Amino acid sequence: MDDFADTALATTARMRGLFPATPLQRNDFLSARYDADIWLKREDLSPVRSYKIRGAFNAMRKVRAENPDQDLFVCASAGNHAQGVAFVCRHFDVKGVIFMPVTTPQQKIGKTRTFGGDNIEIRLVGDYFDDTLASAQAFCAEAGGHFLSPFDDEHVIEGQSSVAVEILADLDAPPDLVIMPVGGGGLSSGMTRYFRLMSPGTALVYVEPAGGASLTAALAAGEPVTLPKVDSFVDGAAVARIGQRTFSVLSGVPPEDVLTAPEDRICITILEMLNVEGIVLEPAGALSINVLDDLAERIRGRRVVCVTSGGNFDFERLPEVKERAQRFSGVKKYFILRLPQRPGALRDFLEMLGPDDDISRFEYLKKSARNFGSVLIGIETSSAANFTTLLAKLDAADFVYQDITSNQTLAEFLI
Template sequence: MTNFLERVNEATEAVRALFPETPLQENDYLSRKTGARILLKREDLSPVRSYKIRGAFNFFRKALGAGARSELFACASAGNHAQGFAFVCRHFARKGVVFMPVTTPQQKIDKTRLFGGEFVEIRLIGDFFDDCYRAALTFAETEGAHMVPPFDHKDIIDGQATVGREIAAQLGRTPDIMVLPVGGGGLSAGVTRYFRERGSAPRFVFAEPAGSPSLKESLVVGRRVKLSKVDNFVDGAAVAEIGREPFRHLKDFPADSVKLIPENRLCATMIEMLNIEGVVLEPAGALAIDTLKDFPRKEIKGKTIVLVVSGGNFDFERLPDVKERALRFEGLKKYFVFRFPQRPGALRDFLQVLGPEDDITRFEYLKKSARNFGSVLIGIETKDRRNFDILAKRFHETGWAYQDITDNDTIAGLVI
């Protein structure tokens, strides 16, 4: 029986039938910015623009190699796992059924169909992932199909571990720090185990969305925790419960090895990488890069740091929302509700308070709160965050009554 390292070596050699190793690129911009040597493992440059193809391929390879009685496969996914699954179905010329929520964006449906071609059938079931996941499980049981999980399986973890083997071969030594994005935990479990069993593990840091900290919460209490609420913005890593098998490999890491990444700050990183480096990243793909903002410069100066860029399947229809969140994080855009007088010239008086770098991006009456006043939602964008301090002083001096709702999630969620 082969051991883990042997299995990963075999999986790495086998996956070369699909694509060459993804690049490990030194990034001059991030290196100069941090004072460290920053290398990006570009999983966004795989054939399906994410690492998920590795685990799916290894699962298929092992199932077919073991003389699987059924040649029918199934999965539930609205993202990268579905696309990796579809690509592998076509490679092995095996029939696959992908279950997706009805709410899945058409772009993701089209890409999955493109990768799978005639070998993949897509079924849209339910409004939420849990609905289509149950449907996929029922289908697999009824039809005798192989259910291909996104992360919670030994063969999936072995496949994702090929990322670690490639990094070790490309770098030629162990990095000082390695940052891994975490969703269900398959990638992190595979890569950490690979380096640990080689006997030369770096310091591992895990990047998790602040709105879905399933690994962090589980490490705090020492057992898997299912979150009661998940922010789905980082859709590639928004998981309510870390996988059972991945957690078995990750449970000994300290809770403070997990960095929780604020979603709005993550958007600023995505825009920065797009504008400066020309690199298109999905939210989950930017997680590892964003952690650099949490390291004191003196702590990482001169160190070699590998960041796994897990995916680049970004739907550009989301770009306005990403830019909006980035501006709010950087303090360059705010939303206010003003008590606006209902008289001629009121808007002109308000505009005179604004500075030369201040721009109104939204003006909307919400309701008439009294006969002579109305509540008005006003969005203001500026070029320097310090301009808002000047504005606040001017509003006070001129007697404008208002409330800053930028960071009030409850009100902002209703009116912005």
């Protein structure tokens, strides 16, 4: 057996002193939909509701084994990595200083503090993560601490490989295909190394958020590159630059096996898993399930494992998630409508609405015009096809309107 496989097995065994293996559950709902045998590796059910505890545990354990006097660990994170580090600091009874951006939601700060207790100190520094990271690294060097990288660290990669170890241990036969999310590459590179060694017949598919496709960019360039812009909605996987160590493992991945998931489409998966299955997933945790539609022909009749990497979802985001899901699926639209300033004009418009069309937003934008008034109107309906009927009626009646649903600039200011 390869040294990495031996290390992964030993690392996984040691984790049992910290937490039990996360469940690998067959999902009947998804299996029936795709005519496949679909299983979910529930990393959202770890003690910190993400897989990040694995890499943090292994890295801290190995550092302390090499240097027993090292009792200060530092990290920079606004989310799951911070919570994993905090939990493991308390487990090993060492001091942790966790740097988080000033803009970090109180919910995440509170959870990190709960996991770490008196063993951690949280420092809020910088409006942007780059500033937070620089401050954390400067403090770490000055204080003689050990900096815990969220993904680009060999010990972290070894720790994340334990997800693959548990998957193969729980099944009576290797899966045909495994779908995993990619951010900085810690989880995906660790799992890839183990599967290549222990189950080379298992196909691997990688999923990135469309607004943070750092692996896709690196494969195209042949080396890690920094994305000029990142959409932070999928905060658990939206990374501007994949790690150097992780890319050395993933550099041979065929580009066609790396899929991207639109942020708004991910919202549909979050809502569906919550409403149908009662499973709470954060955006990054929904990535692997979200691309099942794209793989429908490939997975029919096959055994598939989707890694649900995290469930740290702030329910204050639920209205935004619902809004984005409705817009993507075409059942909610926003218009600027020029409404004639005459008695009965509004009634004429309302009579064009179908029985399933509801007005969710109505606001006059300009009330001083003598002949026409501009109205911001939001409409929800049961089927995207209903808008075809409505717009045909508006055109026939010579109403002037503009669909601003996909206009990011106008939507930001008006919606």
